[in-house]
Amino acid sequence: MASSEEDGTVEEKENNNKKRTISTLATAWLTFYNIAMTAGWLVLAMAMMRFYIQKGTHKGLYRSIARTLKFFQTFALVEVGHCAIGIVRTSVIVTGVQVCSRIFMVWFITNSIRQIQSEESVILFLVVWTVTEITRYSYYTFNLLHHLPYFIKWARYNLFIVLYPLGVVGELMTIYAALPFVRRSGMYSMRLPNVYNVSFDYYYCLIVVMLSYIPLFPQLYFHMLRQRRKVLHGEVIVEKDD
Numbered sequence: 001m002a003s004s005e006e007d008g009t010v011e012e013k014e015n016n017n018k019k020r021t022i023s024t025l026a027t028a029w030l031t032f033y034n035i036a037m038t039a040g041w042l043v044l045a046m047a048m049m050r051f052y053i054q055k056g057t058h059k060g061l062y063r064s065i066a067r068t069l070k071f072f073q074t075f076a077l078v079e080v081g082h083c084a085i086g087i088v089r090t091s092v093i094v095t096g097v098q099v100c101s102r103i104f105m106v107w108f109i110t111n112s113i114r115q116i117q118s119e120e121s122v123i124l125f126l127v128v129w130t131v132t133e134i135t136r137y138s139y140y141t142f143n144l145l146h147h148l149p150y151f152i153k154w155a156r157y158n159l160f161i162v163l164y165p166l167g168v169v170g171e172l173m174t175i176y177a178a179l180p181f182v183r184r185s186g187m188y189s190m191r192l193p194n195v196y197n198v199s200f201d202y203y204y205c206l207i208v209v210m211l212s213y214i215p216l217f218p219q220l221y222f223h224m225l226r227q228r229r230k231v232l233h234g235e236v237i238v239e240k241d242d
Protein backbone atom coordinates (compact mmCIF):
# COMPACT_ATOMS: atom_id res chain seq x y z
CA MET A 1 0.00 0.00 0.00
CA ALA A 2 2.71 2.43 1.10
CA SER A 3 4.77 1.52 -1.95
CA SER A 4 1.89 2.16 -4.39
CA GLU A 5 1.23 5.57 -2.72
CA GLU A 6 4.93 6.37 -3.05
CA ASP A 7 4.81 5.25 -6.74
CA GLY A 8 1.86 7.58 -7.32
CA THR A 9 3.72 10.49 -5.80
CA VAL A 10 6.83 9.78 -7.86
CA GLU A 11 4.72 9.55 -11.03
CA GLU A 12 2.93 12.79 -10.18
CA LYS A 13 6.23 14.52 -9.50
CA GLU A 14 7.65 13.27 -12.80
CA ASN A 15 4.56 14.46 -14.68
CA ASN A 16 4.72 17.87 -13.01
CA ASN A 17 8.41 18.18 -13.83
CA LYS A 18 7.72 17.24 -17.45
CA LYS A 19 4.90 19.81 -17.68
CA ARG A 20 7.11 22.50 -16.12
CA THR A 21 9.95 21.75 -18.59
CA ILE A 22 7.56 21.90 -21.56
CA SER A 23 6.06 25.15 -20.30
CA THR A 24 9.52 26.70 -19.77
CA LEU A 25 10.60 25.63 -23.26
CA ALA A 26 7.36 26.95 -24.77
CA THR A 27 7.76 30.30 -22.99
CA ALA A 28 11.40 30.56 -24.11
CA TRP A 29 10.45 29.78 -27.73
CA LEU A 30 7.49 32.21 -27.71
CA THR A 31 9.66 34.98 -26.24
CA PHE A 32 12.30 34.43 -28.92
CA TYR A 33 9.63 34.22 -31.66
CA ASN A 34 7.83 37.40 -30.56
CA ILE A 35 11.08 39.38 -30.23
CA ALA A 36 12.18 38.22 -33.71
CA MET A 37 8.80 39.13 -35.23
CA THR A 38 8.72 42.55 -33.52
CA ALA A 39 12.21 43.20 -34.87
CA GLY A 40 11.21 42.01 -38.36
CA TRP A 41 8.20 44.31 -38.56
CA LEU A 42 10.26 47.22 -37.12
CA VAL A 43 12.81 46.67 -39.89
CA LEU A 44 9.95 46.79 -42.41
CA ALA A 45 8.60 50.01 -40.88
CA MET A 46 12.02 51.66 -41.02
CA ALA A 47 12.63 50.46 -44.61
CA MET A 48 9.27 51.90 -45.72
CA MET A 49 9.92 55.25 -44.01
CA ARG A 50 13.45 55.46 -45.40
CA PHE A 51 12.23 54.67 -48.92
CA TYR A 52 9.52 57.32 -48.76
CA ILE A 53 11.82 59.99 -47.30
CA GLN A 54 14.54 59.32 -49.90
CA LYS A 55 12.34 58.90 -52.99
CA GLY A 56 9.37 61.06 -52.08
CA THR A 57 7.00 58.55 -53.67
CA HIS A 58 5.44 55.19 -52.84
CA LYS A 59 6.18 53.87 -56.33
CA GLY A 60 8.74 51.06 -56.07
CA LEU A 61 8.27 50.78 -52.29
CA TYR A 62 6.77 47.29 -52.45
CA ARG A 63 9.70 45.90 -54.48
CA SER A 64 12.17 47.39 -52.02
CA ILE A 65 10.65 45.58 -49.04
CA ALA A 66 9.23 42.48 -50.79
CA ARG A 67 11.81 39.98 -49.54
CA THR A 68 11.59 40.98 -45.90
CA LEU A 69 7.80 41.14 -46.03
CA LYS A 70 7.52 37.68 -47.64
CA PHE A 71 9.88 36.19 -45.07
CA PHE A 72 8.21 37.54 -41.93
CA GLN A 73 4.62 37.17 -43.13
CA THR A 74 5.23 33.58 -44.27
CA PHE A 75 7.02 32.74 -41.03
CA ALA A 76 3.81 33.69 -39.19
CA LEU A 77 2.50 30.25 -40.30
CA VAL A 78 4.16 28.85 -37.18
CA GLU A 79 1.45 30.67 -35.20
CA VAL A 80 -1.07 28.17 -36.50
CA GLY A 81 1.25 25.50 -35.11
CA HIS A 82 1.39 27.28 -31.73
CA CYS A 83 -2.41 27.06 -31.50
CA ALA A 84 -2.53 23.47 -32.77
CA ILE A 85 -0.08 22.18 -30.17
CA GLY A 86 -1.75 24.29 -27.47
CA ILE A 87 1.12 26.54 -26.37
CA VAL A 88 -1.07 29.63 -26.92
CA ARG A 89 -4.72 29.89 -26.00
CA THR A 90 -6.03 30.92 -29.42
CA SER A 91 -8.31 29.24 -31.93
CA VAL A 92 -6.55 27.44 -34.80
CA ILE A 93 -9.34 28.52 -37.14
CA VAL A 94 -9.23 32.23 -36.24
CA THR A 95 -5.44 32.30 -36.49
CA GLY A 96 -5.47 30.14 -39.65
CA VAL A 97 -7.87 32.46 -41.49
CA GLN A 98 -5.90 35.55 -40.43
CA VAL A 99 -2.49 34.16 -41.41
CA CYS A 100 -3.63 32.44 -44.63
CA SER A 101 -5.45 35.51 -45.91
CA ARG A 102 -2.27 37.58 -45.36
CA ILE A 103 -0.05 35.00 -47.08
CA PHE A 104 -2.51 34.85 -49.97
CA MET A 105 -2.38 38.67 -50.30
CA VAL A 106 1.40 38.67 -50.30
CA TRP A 107 2.20 35.70 -52.55
CA PHE A 108 -0.77 35.22 -54.85
CA ILE A 109 -1.80 38.84 -55.34
CA THR A 110 0.83 41.50 -54.68
CA ASN A 111 3.92 39.47 -55.46
CA SER A 112 2.42 37.78 -58.52
CA ILE A 113 1.02 40.86 -60.26
CA ARG A 114 3.71 43.49 -60.81
CA GLN A 115 1.27 45.99 -62.31
CA ILE A 116 -0.55 46.51 -59.02
CA GLN A 117 2.48 46.80 -56.76
CA SER A 118 2.43 50.60 -56.87
CA GLU A 119 -1.28 50.94 -56.04
CA GLU A 120 -2.04 53.17 -53.03
CA SER A 121 -4.13 50.31 -51.60
CA VAL A 122 -0.98 48.15 -51.30
CA ILE A 123 0.68 50.88 -49.23
CA LEU A 124 -2.49 51.16 -47.14
CA PHE A 125 -2.54 47.50 -46.10
CA LEU A 126 1.25 47.40 -45.67
CA VAL A 127 1.22 50.36 -43.26
CA VAL A 128 -1.78 48.93 -41.38
CA TRP A 129 -0.23 45.45 -41.07
CA THR A 130 3.07 46.94 -39.92
CA VAL A 131 1.53 49.06 -37.14
CA THR A 132 -0.65 46.11 -36.08
CA GLU A 133 2.18 43.60 -35.94
CA ILE A 134 4.67 45.83 -34.11
CA THR A 135 2.00 46.41 -31.47
CA ARG A 136 0.82 42.79 -31.33
CA TYR A 137 4.23 41.12 -31.08
CA SER A 138 5.56 43.65 -28.59
CA TYR A 139 2.40 43.08 -26.51
CA TYR A 140 3.03 39.31 -26.44
CA THR A 141 6.74 39.83 -25.65
CA PHE A 142 6.22 42.22 -22.72
CA ASN A 143 3.32 40.07 -21.48
CA LEU A 144 5.55 36.97 -21.41
CA LEU A 145 8.23 38.96 -19.55
CA HIS A 146 5.59 40.16 -17.04
CA HIS A 147 6.47 43.81 -17.72
CA LEU A 148 3.63 45.03 -19.92
CA PRO A 149 3.42 48.83 -20.25
CA TYR A 150 -0.22 49.97 -20.22
CA PHE A 151 0.08 51.93 -23.48
CA ILE A 152 1.05 48.75 -25.39
CA LYS A 153 -1.89 46.87 -23.88
CA TRP A 154 -4.14 49.82 -24.75
CA ALA A 155 -2.77 49.97 -28.31
CA ARG A 156 -3.15 46.20 -28.84
CA TYR A 157 -6.81 46.23 -27.86
CA ASN A 158 -7.89 49.61 -29.31
CA LEU A 159 -5.99 50.31 -32.53
CA PHE A 160 -7.51 47.29 -34.26
CA ILE A 161 -10.94 48.97 -34.08
CA VAL A 162 -9.80 51.33 -36.85
CA LEU A 163 -6.87 49.36 -38.34
CA TYR A 164 -8.79 46.15 -39.06
CA PRO A 165 -11.40 47.77 -41.34
CA LEU A 166 -8.68 49.91 -42.97
CA GLY A 167 -6.60 46.79 -43.66
CA VAL A 168 -9.59 45.05 -45.19
CA VAL A 169 -10.29 48.08 -47.43
CA GLY A 170 -6.65 48.05 -48.60
CA GLU A 171 -6.74 44.32 -49.28
CA LEU A 172 -10.08 44.35 -51.12
CA MET A 173 -9.08 47.35 -53.25
CA THR A 174 -5.84 45.58 -54.17
CA ILE A 175 -7.62 42.39 -55.21
CA TYR A 176 -10.12 44.49 -57.17
CA ALA A 177 -7.25 46.28 -58.96
CA ALA A 178 -5.73 42.88 -59.80
CA LEU A 179 -8.87 41.53 -61.50
CA PRO A 180 -8.33 43.01 -65.02
CA PHE A 181 -4.71 41.77 -65.12
CA VAL A 182 -5.72 38.31 -63.97
CA ARG A 183 -8.48 38.13 -66.58
CA ARG A 184 -6.19 39.32 -69.39
CA SER A 185 -3.24 37.08 -68.52
CA GLY A 186 -5.20 33.97 -67.52
CA MET A 187 -2.65 33.43 -64.76
CA TYR A 188 -3.02 30.46 -62.38
CA SER A 189 -5.97 29.29 -64.51
CA MET A 190 -6.54 26.01 -66.32
CA ARG A 191 -8.74 25.89 -69.37
CA LEU A 192 -10.34 22.81 -70.89
CA PRO A 193 -9.33 20.66 -72.68
CA ASN A 194 -6.27 19.58 -70.67
CA VAL A 195 -4.74 16.29 -69.56
CA TYR A 196 -6.32 16.53 -66.10
CA ASN A 197 -9.77 17.38 -67.51
CA VAL A 198 -10.06 20.11 -64.87
CA SER A 199 -10.98 23.74 -65.34
CA PHE A 200 -10.00 26.50 -62.89
CA ASP A 201 -10.42 30.24 -63.32
CA TYR A 202 -8.32 32.36 -60.95
CA TYR A 203 -10.39 35.44 -61.88
CA TYR A 204 -13.56 33.90 -60.41
CA CYS A 205 -11.55 32.46 -57.53
CA LEU A 206 -10.55 36.04 -56.62
CA ILE A 207 -14.18 37.14 -56.74
CA VAL A 208 -15.05 34.29 -54.32
CA VAL A 209 -12.15 35.35 -52.05
CA MET A 210 -13.48 38.94 -52.04
CA LEU A 211 -16.97 37.69 -51.19
CA SER A 212 -15.61 35.47 -48.41
CA TYR A 213 -14.58 38.62 -46.51
CA ILE A 214 -18.30 39.25 -45.89
CA PRO A 215 -18.82 36.25 -43.56
CA LEU A 216 -15.21 35.91 -42.32
CA PHE A 217 -14.13 39.43 -41.44
CA PRO A 218 -16.94 40.10 -38.90
CA GLN A 219 -15.97 36.89 -37.07
CA LEU A 220 -12.35 38.04 -36.69
CA TYR A 221 -13.46 41.53 -35.71
CA PHE A 222 -15.94 40.30 -33.09
CA HIS A 223 -13.31 37.89 -31.77
CA MET A 224 -11.01 40.87 -31.20
CA LEU A 225 -13.82 42.88 -29.60
CA ARG A 226 -14.43 39.98 -27.18
CA GLN A 227 -10.68 39.80 -26.41
CA ARG A 228 -10.75 43.57 -25.78
CA ARG A 229 -13.61 43.26 -23.28
CA LYS A 230 -11.80 40.38 -21.57
CA VAL A 231 -8.38 42.02 -21.32
CA LEU A 232 -9.27 45.69 -20.80
CA HIS A 233 -12.49 45.29 -18.82
CA GLY A 234 -11.92 41.91 -17.17
CA GLU A 235 -15.10 40.33 -18.55
CA VAL A 236 -15.27 36.54 -18.34
CA ILE A 237 -16.06 35.24 -21.81
CA VAL A 238 -17.00 31.64 -22.54
CA GLU A 239 -15.65 30.82 -26.02
CA LYS A 240 -17.18 28.04 -28.09
CA ASP A 241 -14.86 25.14 -28.97
CA ASP A 242 -13.39 25.09 -32.52
Ligand SMILES: CCCCCCCCCCCCC/C=C/C(=O)SCCNC(=O)CCNC(=O)[C@H](O)C(C)(C)COP(=O)(O)OP(=O)(O)OC[C@H]1O[C@@H](n2cnc3c(N)ncnc32)[C@H](O)[C@@H]1OP(=O)(O)O
Binds near residue numbers: 144166167223
Ligand atom coordinates in the same frame (compact mmCIF):
# COMPACT_ATOMS: atom_id res chain seq x y z
C1 LIG B 1 -6.47 30.80 -48.87
C2 LIG B 1 -7.13 32.07 -49.11
C3 LIG B 1 -7.93 32.51 -47.94
C4 LIG B 1 -8.62 33.77 -48.23
C5 LIG B 1 -9.60 34.06 -47.16
C6 LIG B 1 -10.07 35.45 -47.26
C7 LIG B 1 -10.97 35.83 -46.15
C8 LIG B 1 -10.31 36.68 -45.15
C9 LIG B 1 -11.25 37.44 -44.34
C10 LIG B 1 -10.58 38.17 -43.22
C11 LIG B 1 -9.64 39.18 -43.67
C12 LIG B 1 -8.86 39.78 -42.57
C13 LIG B 1 -7.90 40.74 -43.14
C14 LIG B 1 -7.02 41.23 -42.10
C15 LIG B 1 -6.35 42.30 -42.25
C16 LIG B 1 -5.52 42.80 -41.19
O1 LIG B 1 -4.79 42.17 -40.46
S1 LIG B 1 -5.65 44.41 -41.01
C17 LIG B 1 -4.67 44.81 -39.61
C18 LIG B 1 -5.44 44.80 -38.33
N1 LIG B 1 -5.52 43.46 -37.83
C19 LIG B 1 -5.63 43.16 -36.52
O2 LIG B 1 -5.63 44.03 -35.66
C20 LIG B 1 -5.76 41.73 -36.14
C21 LIG B 1 -4.49 41.17 -35.88
N2 LIG B 1 -4.61 39.77 -35.72
C22 LIG B 1 -4.71 39.17 -34.55
O3 LIG B 1 -4.75 39.78 -33.53
C23 LIG B 1 -4.68 37.68 -34.50
O4 LIG B 1 -4.23 37.23 -35.71
C24 LIG B 1 -6.02 37.01 -34.15
C25 LIG B 1 -5.84 35.53 -34.37
C26 LIG B 1 -7.12 37.55 -35.04
C27 LIG B 1 -6.40 37.26 -32.70
O5 LIG B 1 -5.45 36.97 -31.85
P1 LIG B 1 -5.66 36.09 -30.52
O6 LIG B 1 -4.38 35.37 -30.35
O7 LIG B 1 -6.88 35.26 -30.51
O8 LIG B 1 -5.92 37.15 -29.42
P2 LIG B 1 -4.97 37.66 -28.34
O9 LIG B 1 -5.81 38.40 -27.36
O10 LIG B 1 -3.89 38.44 -28.96
O11 LIG B 1 -4.31 36.34 -27.68
C28 LIG B 1 -5.06 35.30 -27.02
C29 LIG B 1 -4.14 34.54 -26.07
O12 LIG B 1 -3.10 33.89 -26.77
C30 LIG B 1 -1.84 34.41 -26.36
N3 LIG B 1 -0.97 34.47 -27.52
C31 LIG B 1 -1.36 34.47 -28.79
N4 LIG B 1 -0.31 34.54 -29.60
C32 LIG B 1 0.77 34.57 -28.81
C33 LIG B 1 2.16 34.67 -29.08
N5 LIG B 1 2.66 34.72 -30.32
N6 LIG B 1 2.99 34.66 -28.02
C34 LIG B 1 2.53 34.60 -26.74
N7 LIG B 1 1.21 34.52 -26.45
C35 LIG B 1 0.35 34.51 -27.47
C36 LIG B 1 -2.16 35.76 -25.78
O13 LIG B 1 -1.23 36.22 -24.89
C37 LIG B 1 -3.49 35.46 -25.10
O14 LIG B 1 -3.27 34.71 -23.94
P3 LIG B 1 -4.03 35.02 -22.58
O15 LIG B 1 -3.62 36.43 -22.22
O16 LIG B 1 -3.54 34.00 -21.63
O17 LIG B 1 -5.50 34.93 -22.89
